[in-house]
Amino acid sequence: MTEPERPTGPGPEPVPGSEGSERSARPVLELDQSASASAYDPVDGKADDGGRIGRFWSVRxxxxxxxxxxxxxxxxxxxxxxxxxxxxxxxxxxxxxxxxxxxxxxxxxxxxxxxxxxxxxxxxxxxxxxxTPGLRSLLPMRRDRPHVRAGLHREAAALVLRDRAMEVSGVQTVRVRMRRSKASVRARAHFRDLDDVRADLDAALGVGLKELGLARPPALAVYVGRPPARKR
Known part of the structure; x- marks a missing residue:
């Protein structure tokens, strides 16, 4: 039997050791020291279809x-x-x-x-x-890829919502308290009607919560008031 002829047309030539380089180029997940190794295990397709996504487990x-x-x-x-x-x-x-x-x-x-x-x-x-899982300050995010699991700290999520709230016209100061099931936002408006400011905050923070990509977005509670009057 004769060996089949290889195509002589232009094309990429195989690079020696390309298989090894591809393996070495694959990203390696670095485990967080505060989470157990089971928190990084890949999941089946059910989680990508809207299944339940559990919290991160602390190694304690x-x-x-x-x-x-x-x-x-x-x-x-x-x-x-x-x-x-x-x-x-x-x-x-x-x-x-x-x-x-x-x-x-x-x-x-x-x-x-x-x-x-x-x-x-x-x-x-x-x-x-x-x-119990522990790590209550780490909010699990949606798993768009089966081999990647991400989490967002409450402080970071609260900072993002605070920046979104400060972009609303009329808002002077904002305090955000982020929990696992509820995000409380207290703002002070020094001009504009309070109802208009509250409506704009609801819209802006609602979009902000969706963009955080959390697996279980918390409920939003917005409180708007006037700053205290200065004493003369």
Whole structure:
């Protein structure tokens, strides 16, 4: 069999190592240190069709590290004392003193109940940290591409809305408070009718919220008033 002839016409010549260069040219996602790796996993096509987009999950390194240190230290100390007793050596003084001290307390005393309640609250707090996403200041954005997930900080979103509000004629000062489900805007108008200023703010901020590209745009609440009168 003869090898088929290659086309002799003009065309781009293959560059040696082009496959490797294409792979190296692909963008690499840099993980944010405050978010877990699962926050950057690609999703299926359901999210692009308007499916539910979840919040970013925090890794919570500080609580996990503190709890691990406490459990490791307590378990290691107790294991060492138990091994010493098994080796026919006396138990540590702190364990004997603790056992004698606890033997004098009754379960229905206020101090015992208070300590049990405090331990229960700490346990509930750890469970809440484990089952909730965290990162409430990071608002998830729409996922137009399955391999890209973006978020917008509340401060940045509030700054964008504030700039939009200051462009409205008659507005003197603006304060924006951005939450996950509501954006509160308080403006002061030094001229023009308040109803006209409020209508312009509603229109401008409504467009601004859409341009932010948030997955769940918050509700908009606009309050307009006059600046306080100066004292003579």
């Amino acid at each position: 390194r500080v609580p996990a590290a503190l709890l691990a240190l406490v459990v490791l230290g307590g378990a290691g100390l107790l294991l060492y004392d138990v091994a010493a007793v098994r080796a026919d050596r006396p138990a540590m003084r702190w364990r004997r003193a603790t056992a004698e001290y606890l033997a004098e307390w009754r379960l229905d005393e206020i101090a015992v109940l208070a300590a049990a309640g405090a331990v229960m609250l700490v346990g509930v707090w750890l469970v809440v940290l484990a089952v």
